[in-house]
Amino acid sequence: MTTVNGGHCNTARTIPVVILLLALGISAGLDAYPVLAEELSARDILNKVDDLYRGTSSQGKMTMEVVTEHWKRTLSLEFWSRGKDRSLIRILAPLKEKGTATLRSGSDLWNYLPKVNRVIKLPSSMLSASWMGSHFTNDDLVKGSRFAEDYDFRISFQGMRDGQDVVELTCIPKPQAPVVWGKVEVVVRRSDYLPVATRYYDEGLRLARTMAFTHYRELSGRLLPTVMTLVPRDKPGEKTQIAYDEIRFDVVLSDDVFSLRNLQQ
Amino acid sequence: MSLLRVSWRNLWRNRRRTAITMSAIALNTLILITTYSLMGGFLKQTVRNVTQLATGEAQLHAPGYLSDRSLYKRIAHPRILLQALGEHSIGAAPRTYGYGLVSRGTKSAGALFQGVEPAMEAAAFELAGHLAQGTFLAPAARKGLVLGRKLAKSLNAEVGSEIVVLVQAADGSLGNDLFTVVGILGAVGEAIDRNAAMMHLDDFRQLFAMPEGIHEIAVNTRGRLPLDALVETLSRLAPGDEVRTWRRLLPTFSDMIELSGVSMSIFGAIFLIAAGLGVMNTMLMATYERAREFALQKALGATPWRIVRDVTFEAWLLACVATLFGTLAGLAASTILQTTGLNTASLAGETTISGVVFDPVWRADLTLRTVVWPVFMMWAVCVLAALYPAAMSARDMGSNLHFSHFLRAGPRSVCGTGRRRS
Numbered sequence: 001m002t003t004v005n006g007g008h009c010n011t012a013r014t015i016p017v018v019i020l021l022l023a024l025g026i027s028a029g030l031d032a033y034p035v036l037a038e039e040l041s042a043r044d045i046l047n048k049v050d051d052l053y054r055g056t057s058s059q060g061k062m063t064m065e066v067v068t069e070h071w072k073r074t075l076s077l078e079f080w081s082r083g084k085d086r087s088l089i090r091i092l093a094p095l096k097e098k099g100t101a102t103l104r105s106g107s108d109l110w111n112y113l114p115k116v117n118r119v120i121k122l123p124s125s126m127l128s129a130s131w132m133g134s135h136f137t138n139d140d141l142v143k144g145s146r147f148a149e150d151y152d153f154r155i156s157f158q159g160m161r162d163g164q165d166v167v168e169l170t171c172i173p174k175p176q177a178p179v180v181w182g183k184v185e186v187v188v189r190r191s192d193y194l195p196v197a198t199r200y201y202d203e204g205l206r207l208a209r210t211m212a213f214t215h216y217r218e219l220s221g222r223l224l225p226t227v228m229t230l231v232p233r234d235k236p237g238e239k240t241q242i243a244y245d246e247i248r249f250d251v252v253l254s255d256d257v258f259s260l261r262n263l264q265q
Numbered sequence: 266m267s268l269l270r271v272s273w274r275n276l277w278r279n280r281r282r283t284a285i286t287m288s289a290i291a292l293n294t295l296i297l298i299t300t301y302s303l304m305g306g307f308l309k310q311t312v313r314n315v316t317q318l319a320t321g322e323a324q325l326h327a328p329g330y331l332s333d334r335s336l337y338k339r340i341a342h343p344r345i346l347l348q349a350l351g352e353h354s355i356g357a358a359p360r361t362y363g364y365g366l367v368s369r370g371t372k373s374a375g376a377l378f379q380g381v382e383p384a385m386e387a388a389a390f391e392l393a394g395h396l397a398q399g400t401f402l403a404p405a406a407r408k409g410l411v412l413g414r415k416l417a418k419s420l421n422a423e424v425g426s427e428i429v430v431l432v433q434a435a436d437g438s439l440g441n442d443l444f445t446v447v448g449i450l451g452a453v454g455e456a457i458d459r460n461a462a463m464m465h466l467d468d469f470r471q472l473f474a475m476p477e478g479i480h481e482i483a484v485n486t487r488g489r490l491p492l493d494a495l496v497e498t499l500s501r502l503a504p505g506d507e508v509r510t511w512r513r514l515l516p517t518f519s520d521m522i523e524l525s526g527v528s529m530s531i532f533g534a535i536f537l538i539a540a541g542l543g544v545m546n547t548m549l550m551a552t553y554e555r556a557r558e559f560a561l562q563k564a565l566g567a568t569p570w571r572i573v574r575d576v577t578f579e580a581w582l583l584a585c586v587a588t589l590f591g592t593l594a595g596l597a598a599s600t601i602l603q604t605t606g607l608n609t610a611s612l613a614g615e616t617t618i619s620g621v622v623f624d625p626v627w628r629a630d631l632t633l634r635t636v637v638w639p640v641f642m643m644w645a646v647c648v649l650a651a652l653y654p655a656a657m658s659a660r661d662m663g664s665n666l667h668f669s670h671f672l673r674a675g676p677r678s679v680c681g682t683g684r685r686r687s
Contacts, residue, residue: 071437120368
């Protein structure tokens with residue numbers, strides 16, 4: 001989302017999703033709120049994060065490990081993204097699901113099922129359902145760029161925590177905001193403003209899920225946390241972990257990549 | 266015996282009066298019996314719609330299943346349990362449930378998939394015959410799908426349509442397959458109409474990668490066993506599972522039924538009072554007309570008690586004969602309404618109550634209670650209506666002339682009209 005000063009800014013909620021789905025090219029903006037020192041610094045931090053992940057397009061591979069009470073599975077995924085609202089994710093492994101793909105085009109989500117060779121469009125009623133069996137929801141894939149308008153944020157903590165010098169930003173949705181969370185807390189490293197963790201609270205302000213960022217390393221010339229672990233609060237022992245194996249930014253991707261025809265390749 | 270003979274003769278001394286009174290009582294008895302049986306029929310039919318179609322009189326689930334409908338909370342040994350239920354002549358149908366997505370062309374919707382054994386479903390419940398289009402599922406798994414009415418509409422699906430199905434299987438994988446719509450259900454209730462996608466249990470097992478276990482056993486004795494006894498039997502047969510009656514499964518609906526019962530009782534009571542007042546009026550007039558007769562009886566030495574007894578007995582005898590006619594007419598009317606029913610479709614169309622579809626053909630339900638209650642009430646009304654004027658007549662009011670004068674000129678002529686001037 002372009003702001004007054006022409007930059008993109010990320011909201012707290014979208015940070016994990018941005019990283020998770022650079023694949024999906026989600027980059028969100030934070031508007032400049034009333035010019036108070038605290039909010040400025042918050043905005044600067046988020047701008048910094050956003051600048052870090054702002055690629056016009058990306059392509060790469062990642063491994064998604066999902067652990068639930070009843071099963072554990074690992075998926076190999078390839079992804080392409082362009083802009084904020086075009087992305088394609090295809091399963092490479094396991095063999096049983098190879099070729100299954102998700103296409104996001106604008107606010108629409110499509111799934112391709114190679115077994116039956118059919119494309120299905122995801123109805124809006126299924127947005128809260130799990131994406132590919134993970135703890136992420138379909139909503140996480142298609143939303144996330146609207147928090148600039150929907151959240152107020154402030155720095156709620158600065159200093160040492162767990163042996164790390166961090167800055168914590170608390171984001172509260174505005175009263176009329178169409179947001180599922182009651183509050184989101186984003187923690188970044190003070191040294192380079194890379195995210196450490198994001199905590200999502202439900203509308204009763206109870207912690208709903210936590211995203212942890214680890215394994216900071218350089219990919220495609222950028223220092224990034226390459227592993228993200230999402231832990232739902234109400235299901236102890238369950239998690240979804242995404243590890244970026246490779247990523248390239250600013251690659252040239254034509255419209256055809258994000259077409260329904262390509263989805264069925 | 267003599268009392269009966271005397272009363273009987275008394276009744277027919279004034280045939281016109283007796284005939285009018287009896288007509289009023291008989292007509293009210295007829296109306297009350299018909300009304301009560303229609304009310305009873307409405308409640309019974311509504312409950313039947315719920316229990317006989319799909320929900321059943323009670324259901325068995327694994328502990329905690331209903332709180333989250335988890336794919337993994339299954340009844341452990343369904344075969345043994347179903348066999349035991351069969352031995353007790355309790356109709357039962359095993360079912361599995363799972364959420365997912367149905368899609369046709371560019372249209373898609375969330376659905377609640379239901380795996381069923383078509384033969385058992387058809388034997389225990391009426392849903393298999395409750396189709397708007399097509400047929401129910403074949404006995405063997407053939408990737409057929411029966412959709413809820415509104416779900417089919419939202420997909421623009423009809424019999425023969427190809428449906429893509431996508432689910433999260435029990436092993437975490439993405440279960441997906443092509444199914445063909447074989448039938449579309451008639452109106453059942455909001456939940457089923459909007460979400461239900463039924464398939465053969467074996468197809469369900471394959472789609473959801475769930476080789477064993479079931480989520481629900483719905484039981485139906487078609488009213489043969491009272492709910493308490495049914496719960497007791499089920500608890501004994503399946504000690505490790507949860508037993509829920511339809512009342513507990515559908516608390517809102519159950520409350521609505523209770524409330525309907527109460528409101529119908531109130532309505533019935535109001536109607537009874539109205540009818541009773543009409544009869545009472547007739548009875549009062551009939552008794553007042555005989556004021557002179559009572560006075561004469563007293564003059565001849567009859568005790569007040571005897572007059573009251575005679576009049577009351579006469580009233581009861583009159584009520585007996587009248588209610589006999591009324592009951593016969595009421596039975597005839599209710600039987601017609603029970604077999605043919607009232608078709609309300611043109612008036613109200615399809616009515617849903619608490620998400621449960623109400624049959625447009627409204628049938629009466631004739632039970633002993635719907636006959637006995639109005640008859641006894643009419644008797645009580647008649648006897649009470651006769652008792653008051655009889656008691657008045659029996660009281661020693663100085664002279665029968667006073668009483669007849671009272672009837673002619675009203676109470677003030679008896680009570681006095683002011684002070685005596687000296």
